Amino acid sequence: xxxxxxxxxxxxxxxxxxxxxxxxxxxxxxxxxxxxxxxxxxxxxxxxxxxxxxxxxxxxxxxxxxxxxxxxxxxxxxxxxxxxxxxxxxxxxxxxxxxxxxxxxxxxxxxxxxxxxxxxxxxxxxxxxxxxxxxxxxxxxxxxxxxxxxxxxxxxxxxxxxxxxxxxxxxxxxxxxxxxxxxxxxxxxxxxxxxxxxxxxxxxxxxxxxxxxxxxxxxxxxxxxxxxxxxxxxxxxxxxxxxxxxxxxxxxxxxxxxxxxxxxxxxxxxxxxxxxxxxxxxxxxxxxxxxxxxxxxxxxxxxxxxxxxxxxxxxxxxxxxxxxxxxxxxxxxxxxxxxxxxxxxxxxxxxxxxxxxxxxxxxxxxxxxxxxxxxxxxxxxxxxxxxxxxxx
Amino acid sequence: xxxxxxxxxxxxxxxxxxxxxxxxxxxxxxxxxxxxxxxxxxxxxxxxxxxxxxxxxxxxxxxxxxxxxxxxxxxxxxxxxxxxxxxxxxxxxxxxxxxxxxxxxxxxxxxxxxxxxxxxxxxxxxxxxxxxxxxxxxxxxxxxxxxxxxxxxxxxxxxxxxxxxxxxxxxxxxxxxxxxxxxxxxxxxxxxxxxxxxxxxxxxxxxxxxxxxxxxxxxxxxxxxxxxxxxxxxxxxxxxxxxxxx
Numbered sequence: 001x002x003x004x005x006x007x008x009x010x011x012x013x014x015x016x017x018x019x020x021x022x023x024x025x026x027x028x029x030x031x032x033x034x035x036x037x038x039x040x041x042x043x044x045x046x047x048x049x050x051x052x053x054x055x056x057x058x059x060x061x062x063x064x065x066x067x068x069x070x071x072x073x074x075x076x077x078x079x080x081x082x083x084x085x086x087x088x089x090x091x092x093x094x095x096x097x098x099x100x101x102x103x104x105x106x107x108x109x110x111x112x113x114x115x116x117x118x119x120x121x122x123x124x125x126x127x128x129x130x131x132x133x134x135x136x137x138x139x140x141x142x143x144x145x146x147x148x149x150x151x152x153x154x155x156x157x158x159x160x161x162x163x164x165x166x167x168x169x170x171x172x173x174x175x176x177x178x179x180x181x182x183x184x185x186x187x188x189x190x191x192x193x194x195x196x197x198x199x200x201x202x203x204x205x206x207x208x209x210x211x212x213x214x215x216x217x218x219x220x221x222x223x224x225x226x227x228x229x230x231x232x233x234x235x236x237x238x239x240x241x242x243x244x245x246x247x248x249x250x251x252x253x254x255x256x257x258x259x260x261x262x263x264x265x266x267x268x269x270x271x272x273x274x275x276x277x278x279x280x281x282x283x284x285x286x287x288x289x290x291x292x293x294x295x296x297x298x299x300x301x302x303x304x305x306x307x308x309x310x311x312x313x314x315x316x317x318x319x320x321x322x323x324x325x326x327x328x329x330x331x332x333x334x335x336x337x338x339x340x341x342x343x344x345x346x347x348x349x350x351x352x353x354x355x356x357x358x359x360x361x362x363x364x365x366x367x368x369x370x371x372x373x374x375x376x377x378x379x380x381x382x383x384x385x386x387x388x389x390x391x392x
Numbered sequence: 393x394x395x396x397x398x399x400x401x402x403x404x405x406x407x408x409x410x411x412x413x414x415x416x417x418x419x420x421x422x423x424x425x426x427x428x429x430x431x432x433x434x435x436x437x438x439x440x441x442x443x444x445x446x447x448x449x450x451x452x453x454x455x456x457x458x459x460x461x462x463x464x465x466x467x468x469x470x471x472x473x474x475x476x477x478x479x480x481x482x483x484x485x486x487x488x489x490x491x492x493x494x495x496x497x498x499x500x501x502x503x504x505x506x507x508x509x510x511x512x513x514x515x516x517x518x519x520x521x522x523x524x525x526x527x528x529x530x531x532x533x534x535x536x537x538x539x540x541x542x543x544x545x546x547x548x549x550x551x552x553x554x555x556x557x558x559x560x561x562x563x564x565x566x567x568x569x570x571x572x573x574x575x576x577x578x579x580x581x582x583x584x585x586x587x588x589x590x591x592x593x594x595x596x597x598x599x600x601x602x603x604x605x606x607x608x609x610x611x612x613x614x615x616x617x618x619x620x621x622x623x624x625x626x627x628x629x630x631x632x633x634x635x636x637x638x
Contacts, residue, residue, distance in 0.1 A: 307477020307505040309470040
């Protein structure tokens with residue numbers, strides 16, 4: 001039996017009994033579609049997380065000091081000194097001081113997150129300015145009342161003309177010297193992503209009424225030096241604080257790989273669950289193939305009397321099972337990709353089904369058909385031609 | 393030179409509970425190239441078993457069967473399949489065409505299993521269809537043809553592989569008498585062209601169209617001779633089966 005004729009016959013019988021074929025393929029269709037949806041959304045989520053991390057700075061090392069006593073603290077000079085002593089490892093450092101403050105323009109209050117930072121923050125994190133400049137060293141050194149604001153505040157408070165205007169933080173007047181680009185330039189600024197106000201950290205500690213800085217941001221010089229930079233920072237903190245419980249250094253690349261591991265595990269579990277559907281689909285195919293073998297006992301007898309060997313019959317039925325599940329797989333892929341495109345935007349993920357995922361899904365569906373078609377095909381191959389010819 | 397078909401002292405014994413049923417009970421049959429032989433017998437005479445063994449669909453319990461000089465009595469399934477494919481052409485009572493395949497595809501089947509390429513297949517199948525006068529119907533499905541036409545398609549299929557023996561099992565059984573006569577005439581014509589034909593039937597009026605009759609009863613050969621001998625058509629008396637043979 002030639003491959004092409006088996007294939008053509010299989011397609012023909014799929015066409016002639018549409019309802020039965022659809023029901024046979026249903027398990028495969030659902031299984032493949034759910035695998036595709038899961039992988040598409042999972043990949044989309046990974047891409048989203050990665051790009052968020054990229055924005056925060058892939059080489060970012062975040063230092064949190066949790067010293068219980070005011071005597072054991074880490075001073076900004078000490079951290080700047082550390083960076084200067086390790087130019088090959090650390091590209092930049094910036095204190096990171098959150099300020100609980102009310103931000104007012106005129107009489108209007110805006111919900112903004114005010115953060116005191118150093119002038120090197122743009123080296124550590126991506127801070128794209130659409131207007132003006134970022135903070136300078138002199139601003140920090142001389143505690144100038146200047147600020148850089150997010151695109152949302154610029155738009156809401158100043159209608160996009162905030163540069164050079166005045167902003168009141170806890171009643172102190174600050175001059176806007178720069179405006180940060182919207183986090184997603186395509187969809188425009190949002191109230192929760194683009195409401196930042198950067199001020200010199202020296203001003204921030206004064207506003208907080210507390211000179212102790214507990215959070216620093218470092219940037220390693222590259223991916224390769226990340227681990228060594230982290231070690232250098234940790235050993236210095238150990239030296240300064242004397243207890244590893246008093247500090248924490250979070251590496252963004254480690255976070256990324258942890259997140260990657262988590263999403264990977266979750267996806268594996270979900271795909272495995274969807275795989276059960278493929279298994280059930282395979283059993284469905286096996287069931288219908290067994291029925292088909294019985295229905296076509298006479299045909300098998302005829303073919304055998306004409307010289308079909310075991311393997312000819314076996315191949316014919318395996319190709320039929322494989323074709324059925326392959327067609328189911330193609331339908332499932334089409335359904336899955338369109339479902340992912342539909343659902344993705346609803347949950348805020350840009351679904352991306354990779355070619356590899358589609359190829360694997362197709363391959364798996366064919367394999368399911370071939371594996372589960374083997375038993376019925378073998379049954380057909382072993383039929384006794386005399387009995388088969390006599391079968392009605 | 394040896395005979396084309398050479399069954400020597402063939403037994404086929406089925407075990408039914410405690411009793412053994414001798415479907416073939418020491419049968420010796422020799423058939424030569426170019427013969428037209430009818431194997432006749434009532435139901436239960438063993439003719440179907442004989443046909444299965446001659447057709448390499450079954451193996452004897454004991455005894456030897458040489459087909460075209462090859463011992464086929466001890467072969468495995470797949471070897472038998474190959475012998476059937478190369479040496480035998482079957483014509484069945486129920487035509488046994490595959491309903492989903494068109495006429496041409498049905499006739500191509502034996503060539504498909506012999507591994508012939510598509511061009512050879514098409515040519516041989518079309519030639520066989522022309523031989524039975526149905527080339528014009530090659531794209532039709534079997535269900536679109538009359539019974540006589542379907543039987544001619546099955547004859548074409550039997551011819552397509554150019555077999556040494558054509559084995560016809562009650563080929564007229566499902567046809568009306570006029571179409572049946574046509575099919576028989578066609579088999580005689582094939583025989584005149586040199587084909588060896590073995591016809592299995594319970595019907596004397598059909599058997600006499602052959603040159604030679606082998607009559608089986610109770611698994612034994614009770615007559616083996618020319619078809620025009622009056623003794624060839626004498627039915628053995630078997631109680632309870634009088635009404636069955638026609």
